[in-house]
Amino acid sequence: MIRVSLVSLFPSTKDMPMDGHDSIRFDLQPHPAPTAADARAALVANPGFGRVFTDHMVVIDYTEGQGWHDARVTARAPLTLDPACAVLHYAQEIFEGLKAYRTPTGGAAMFRPDANARRFYKSAERMAMAPLPEALFLESVRRLVQVDRDWIPSAEGGSLYLRPFMIANETFLGVKPSAQYLYMVIASSVGSYFKGGADGVTVWVSQNDTRAASGGTGAAKCGGNYAASLRAQAEAVRNGCDQVVFLDAVERRRVEELGGMNVFFVFQDGSLLTPPLDGTILPGITRDSIITLARDAGLAVREAHYTLDEWRADAASGKLQEVFACGTAAVITPIGRIRNPEGEFVAGAAGTAGGPVTQRLRKTLVDIQRGTAPDPHGWVHTVF
Numbered sequence: 001m002i003r004v005s006l007v008s009l010f011p012s013t014k015d016m017p018m019d020g021h022d023s024i025r026f027d028l029q030p031h032p033a034p035t036a037a038d039a040r041a042a043l044v045a046n047p048g049f050g051r052v053f054t055d056h057m058v059v060i061d062y063t064e065g066q067g068w069h070d071a072r073v074t075a076r077a078p079l080t081l082d083p084a085c086a087v088l089h090y091a092q093e094i095f096e097g098l099k100a101y102r103t104p105t106g107g108a109a110m111f112r113p114d115a116n117a118r119r120f121y122k123s124a125e126r127m128a129m130a131p132l133p134e135a136l137f138l139e140s141v142r143r144l145v146q147v148d149r150d151w152i153p154s155a156e157g158g159s160l161y162l163r164p165f166m167i168a169n170e171t172f173l174g175v176k177p178s179a180q181y182l183y184m185v186i187a188s189s190v191g192s193y194f195k196g197g198a199d200g201v202t203v204w205v206s207q208n209d210t211r212a213a214s215g216g217t218g219a220a221k222c223g224g225n226y227a228a229s230l231r232a233q234a235e236a237v238r239n240g241c242d243q244v245v246f247l248d249a250v251e252r253r254r255v256e257e258l259g260g261m262n263v264f265f266v267f268q269d270g271s272l273l274t275p276p277l278d279g280t281i282l283p284g285i286t287r288d289s290i291i292t293l294a295r296d297a298g299l300a301v302r303e304a305h306y307t308l309d310e311w312r313a314d315a316a317s318g319k320l321q322e323v324f325a326c327g328t329a330a331v332i333t334p335i336g337r338i339r340n341p342e343g344e345f346v347a348g349a350a351g352t353a354g355g356p357v358t359q360r361l362r363k364t365l366v367d368i369q370r371g372t373a374p375d376p377h378g379w380v381h382t383v384f
């Protein structure tokens with residue numbers, strides 16, 4: 001295997017200090033047989049979501065007492081795990097999701113990767129895992145985008161979806177925080193998340209299952225939250241819906257979020273509302289960006305509780321005009337209809353395809369992400 005240090009390939013990038021540990025270098029172990037250009041072009045042309053993967057991955061090991069070590073960019077390949085590997089039993093796992101976009105000049109840029117690095121750090125703390133230094137997170141995603149740059153789709157709506165994640169991999173069945181972790185980044189060429197066109201998604205109100213409770217892990221981006229949401233998601237699909245909207249775990253009245261997206265309500269007076277970050281909601285970076293962009297545009301944004309009953313009544317009266325879901329994968333998607341066993345209603349008075357505020361915010365955000373509009377908040381990080 002050829003081993004070339006990425007430091008020598010990208011001499012401007014210095015070795016990363018590792019929280020007081022020795023500085024780390026990323027070894028580049030190039031794929032011995034990367035995908036041929038024509039095969040790659042065919043895959044990237046119409047990738048769907050989450051099925052087309054690039055040639056490489058980043059791997060960094062953590063060992064208690066030694067810290068993070070052996071950072072490498074290597075050929076993407078299956079893992080070998082001991083059957084007693086801790087994550088397989090106690091689900092100590094966290095992840096992130098962010099995108100690299102083609103810029104108008106043929107380069108690539110990531111959107112707010114520093115915010116993902118910070119959230120990943122906090123998720124690790126909540127799950128009693130070894131936090132990854134934010135600088136190391138940033139360097140890892142940057143290097144994967146550099147090495148797999150040809151996998152970034154240039155088609156409208158396309159991007160390279162980056163999936164950093166960490167698992168507990170100590171071989172031990174005792175219940176305690178693992179002494180060993182494996183941090184990895186994989187990348188997937190993606191088109192748009194929802195197959196449907198402009199019409200909004202239909203969401204199913206979960207009656208029995210909740211996503212997160214006070215004191216739990218709702219604010220951490222961990223796989224376990226998703227595992228707990230899948231029965232409701234399957235129920236949604238059985239009932240002809242695209243996504244689930246979860247209510248609070250205590251009273252089952254307040255709207256929290258969808259399985260993997262935050263939610264916004266737009267009122268007749270032009271103001272916005274989104275549920276507050278009080279521990280049971282995932283602090284979305286798209287959510288935060290939308291709050292900022294809406295306020296930039298002079299719109300009032302409240303972070304406040306909103307019940308399903310209020311939603312139904314306000315949609316009927318016309319007070320509530322538009323509702324949308326937001327997250328990295330789907331950006332901003334109108335919510336068209338809301339359904340539960342008792343029936344269905346149109347989510348907002350503006351209709352099932354969303355409305356002007358949703359559309360304007362989506363365009364403002366996408367234009368910044370793709371580098372076709374000014375970036376007043378310094379959100380776009382150029383990779384090359």
Ligand SMILES: *Cc1c(COP(=O)(O)O)cnc(C)c1O
Pocket residue numbers: 097221257258259260261262282283284285286287326327328329
């Ligand atoms: C990732 C995620 C979001 C959206 O977060 P972004 O940073 O905007 O991608 C919302 N809700 C849940 C449960 C999530 O896991």
